[in-house]
Amino acid sequence: MRQTFLAVLSLSAMAALLTGCGGDMVLLNSKGPVAEGQSNLMMIAIYLMLLVVIPSVIMALWFGWKYRASNKDAEYKPTWAHSTTIEIIVWGIPVIIIGILAWLTWWGSHKYDPYRPLESDKAPLTVQVIAEQFKWVFIYPEQNIATVNELRFPEKTPLSLRITSNFTMNSFFIPALSGQIYAMAGMQTHLNMLADETGVFRGFSSNYSGYGFSQMHFKAHSVTEAQFANWVESVKTGNGISVNPEAIQKGILDQTEFATLRDGNRSTHQIEAMIANAETPEEKAAAEALTPYPTKPHPVTYYSSVEPKLFESVINKYMSNYHGADHSAPAAGHANAAHENVEHATASGEE
Template sequence: MRQTILAVLSLSTIAALLTGCGGDMVLLNSKGPVAQGQSDLMMTAIYLMLLVVIPSILMALWFGWKYRSSNKDADYKPTWAHSTAIEIVVWGVPVIIIGILAWLTWWGSHKYDPYRPIDSDKAPLTVQVIAEQFKWIFIYPEQEIATVNEIRFPEKTPVNLRLTSNFTMNSFFIPALSGQIYTMAGMQTHLHLLADETSPAEGYRGFSSNYSGYGFSQMRFRAHSVTEAQFADWVAAVKAGNGTSINPEAIQKGILDQAEFATLRDGNRSHHQIEVLIAKATTPEEKAAAEAMKPYPTKPHPVTYYSSVEKGLFESVINKYMSNYHGADHSATAGAHGAAANAHAAVEPASSAVGE
């Protein structure tokens, strides 16, 4: 019995640590109306389900105690088979709870639809988001600036995010402010969020919640909610090429155009994969192609500011994968991708031995 109690307490402690008790329980400490609404919806569903779970546990313990072999006063009914009252309770209560949960799910799905704009007296701020390998790129089309691994916006102002991916499917997530939304190549998804207050100096955590390769763990960024005056000062500083005056740890650059955008693609394989490819290369061409590969990053890309951005860059990323549907001419891009595909094909036989 003692060992059983210790095992239960140990498992409970581990579960508490894994769920964040005593730490950053960000999902229960939301800083915006969307995240707060989703948190309330989640807790309401949990409380409703506990109406069945807790009584079931208590009755299981009580029945075991009452009808134990040493209790000679318990009723003994070997021919008992049915009770209408019990059937009504056992089936009726769960059906009612499931009905309420179904309504809450329907209501919440519409209320907190990622595509639904947030009602506000203030004009929304539009930010275009590109999931790159392995980093997040934020473009401010109205301010004509761009950033890498950092997003800033005024407090109490709706932020309309337009998201896509320049490689595999990913998932954009700022737990303190909103739910997650997928980013996919050739497609545009939407997400709306709003911060009720300014963020701490380190900002809110943002990351990818969808595994996308060896560099997945490095896809982290910071979301800063600031005052309107601070946001205006930050935009002016970045446009003037002096963004490091706001964030000394950032890197300030000039224009984010197609050439600069191409340099933001990180790596071809992990260190281990490249070593194996080199070791298993059977021709000088295969070995040279493997040696030319860059390894995936082992830490997040530093925060980078761009004082200007090429117009239509976000749309060009979408069109690159959807040219047949959009009717655009991407022959130059296709040629570049063809060359990359040929280089990849040169090391494919060795790569297959590694196991992607």
């Protein structure tokens, strides 16, 4: 009896944690139209399924009580085999619910397609997102600035994200504003979102990508248009710390600086194991030369300018065999052509 009680208590606690009771209920407290629509679809689906689950649970308990061995008044029909009414109910209601869920899935998939631009009287803000090794790099091509592990944008303004990866596949996710979308090397995915109000929202990678995966999170700041313009101007003039004193201000984000963002080769435990298992002095020296992954997230960093087409170069270097051409170090003409091909492929995906 005690073990049964503990098992039920453990399952109840786990269910409370999974549903967000007493914790972060961000999926049910969305701050943007996309996340709100997805949350509503999720709740509608749950309510529809409860139309089957709740009556089934109630009837299971009721049948067990009514037809218990001690109830001598229960109706006994040993030759009963079929009821058309029951067949219609147990098959008809689920079929109707599944049909409604299928329509909602089709409608929601088109309505909240991450590639679909949001309707607004304001022009969208374009941000290029690069999933670097256990950190996020955000490039603002129109403002010619960049950040690491911080995303800022004005409220009630559509945000158009262009997302890729400079190492393994990752997943970009700001639960309060939109669903997740993958970041893949050599490819470009799109995500459109909007914040209805100002605030700071949690962003992270929702796809396990290695030992330093737990450090791959950032803050998304929704601010007023005046605050955003002031922040952009501060970063461009090398004074971004006036807005965020905890940030690090740097100059240009070029290929040389971008390469320094790739920090760490192995986890500390992996390096120690490699040193211990080295069979030759050369292997041991090579293992000792490795640097461990950081145990804390990369600090927020601002860049006052960005090398032109840095985002496109990250995509192109993973397309060295694209149409038989070498894009690992493209000339200007080849880089532009490759960029046009990437944009064309993306546009075709949107259509």
